[in-house]
Amino acid sequence: MPKTASLKIDDQELELPIIVGSEGEKAVDVRKLRASTGYITFDEGFGNTGSCQSEITFINGEEGILRYRGYPIEQLADKSNFIDVAYLVIYGELPTADQRSAFSARLSAESDLTEDMVRFISGFPKSTHPMSVLAASMNGLGAYYPHLATNNHKHDLGHFDDAAAIAMAKVRTIAAHSYRVTRGLPLNSPRAEYGYAETFLHLMFSEPGQDYVPTPEVASAINLFLLLHAEHEQNCSTSTVRMVASAGANLFASASAGVSALWGPLHGGANQAVLEMLTAIHEAGDDGSKFIEAAKNGEARLMGFGHRVYKNHDPRAKIIKGSFDKALESLGIIDDPLLDIARNLEAAALSDDYFISRKLYPNVDFYSGLIMNALKIPVDMFTVMFAIGRMPGWVAQWHEVAANPKSKINRPRQIYVGPTPRDVPDSV
Ligand code: CMC
Numbered sequence: 001m002p003k004t005a006s007l008k009i010d011d012q013e014l015e016l017p018i019i020v021g022s023e024g025e026k027a028v029d030v031r032k033l034r035a036s037t038g039y040i041t042f043d044e045g046f047g048n049t050g051s052c053q054s055e056i057t058f059i060n061g062e063e064g065i066l067r068y069r070g071y072p073i074e075q076l077a078d079k080s081n082f083i084d085v086a087y088l089v090i091y092g093e094l095p096t097a098d099q100r101s102a103f104s105a106r107l108s109a110e111s112d113l114t115e116d117m118v119r120f121i122s123g124f125p126k127s128t129h130p131m132s133v134l135a136a137s138m139n140g141l142g143a144y145y146p147h148l149a150t151n152n153h154k155h156d157l158g159h160f161d162d163a164a165a166i167a168m169a170k171v172r173t174i175a176a177h178s179y180r181v182t183r184g185l186p187l188n189s190p191r192a193e194y195g196y197a198e199t200f201l202h203l204m205f206s207e208p209g210q211d212y213v214p215t216p217e218v219a220s221a222i223n224l225f226l227l228l229h230a231e232h233e234q235n236c237s238t239s240t241v242r243m244v245a246s247a248g249a250n251l252f253a254s255a256s257a258g259v260s261a262l263w264g265p266l267h268g269g270a271n272q273a274v275l276e277m278l279t280a281i282h283e284a285g286d287d288g289s290k291f292i293e294a295a296k297n298g299e300a301r302l303m304g305f306g307h308r309v310y311k312n313h314d315p316r317a318k319i320i321k322g323s324f325d326k327a328l329e330s331l332g333i334i335d336d337p338l339l340d341i342a343r344n345l346e347a348a349a350l351s352d353d354y355f356i357s358r359k360l361y362p363n364v365d366f367y368s369g370l371i372m373n374a375l376k377i378p379v380d381m382f383t384v385m386f387a388i389g390r391m392p393g394w395v396a397q398w399h400e401v402a403a404n405p406k407s408k409i410n411r412p413r414q415i416y417v418g419p420t421p422r423d424v425p426d427s428v
Helices: 033-037 073-078 084-092 098-110 114-121 130-144 160-182 194-205 216-228 234-245 251-262 270-283 289-297 315-330 337-351 353-357 364-374 379-402
Strands: 004-009 010-020 026-030 057-062 065-068
Touching: 004 073, 004 251, 010 033, 065 073, 065 084, 065 315, 073 084, 073 216, 073 315, 073 364, 084 098, 084 194, 084 216, 084 379, 098 160, 114 130, 114 160, 130 160, 130 251, 130 315, 130 364, 130 379, 160 251, 160 379, 194 216, 216 315, 216 364, 216 379, 234 379, 251 379, 270 289, 270 337, 270 364, 337 353, 337 364, 364 379
Parallel strands: none
Antiparallel strands: 004 010, 010 026, 057 065
């Protein structure tokens, strides 16, 4: 394995170091390129750009591999739960029994919101999308916990555990409150005796005088959904979190920026977009075949298909699809026109050359939208659920930036293609 790559540019020859990761991934280190040659690299969309070295998640998109801290996602989905995985992602190791109970107790203790914060959330108009409430409120946490929200280029990590627990515990309460506020419903208080997923369901669906009691199947489907979304290396929202953290911004501000990035339909917003697409296909009286043709002609995008990194299969999609039929059976759902359309789309796309040649497979959002729908989670809450699941990943990635003494502000360059110098006319 060569230790350098040679680059001949104009009349200059340059040796660029090669960096090799623990799984054998290779990168050409171009950090000295501009200073040595005056050139920069150009990689719109960052498909070939490594923005950091990270110890958290490994993905091999060609082989459909996803590991958190070295553990395969399939084993984690089978043997652990969201809280264990959150601890693993944030702290690097699976918790011992003592660590698990201390972490859970801390999350329970931090679940409720202050009255001020409840008033803040209640002030949003009913028409607000819950993702908007979530982004604003995550950032707002800094106002309620100013000692945990200092902005400094040398991050103070002395209160990291508190800030991490607050972000993890309160994102779930804010999310559920955002749903109830936008429906004009009274808010519920967390229950210490419930687990993480059960608490979320209680906060969302309990009514005065009528507690929502989640079945184990529903709670375990939510738990699996959160676990599968816990972390996913340098995707759009996580890169955003790291970008904001690199400027010295606090955890809540950085996570809030992640929520905003996640909202986009090409990213976390895809699960909502999948359901909207299926509904529109159904309402148009199509069985999916016309929509497939429109997607092939570039007139539509098949939401829930394709991935920047996975070019074989999305391992999360495989796991969630595996639990899908079980969840539907336990919920007594046999016939659903949207499910039929989804199955037609999936079958057509998997056998059509347009999708095969572009390596477009169903991604996690294709099935998660359907499961959330079956669990009666409102469509505008799908992406909010993704954000709850992704919080451990954002917290861990923020910490990796904040704890790195060599961390630099993220500041890409550009190729300017605008007008060359010109004079302002005398009369404007
Ligand atoms: N439907 C139809 N055609 C598609 C699709 C799709 N969903 N995705 C990509 N293509 C085509 C695209 O038109 C292009 O065709 P051509 O080569 O003829 O120009 C080719 O496939 C490559 O597409 P791209 O847009 O260059 O690929 P990308 O890596 O930039 O985009 C993506 C990845 C996920 C944004 C894209 O596949 C997409 O928009 N999918 C639908 C949205 C979605 O489901 N997003 C959730 C991703 S998983 C959750 C997460 O991690 O955020």
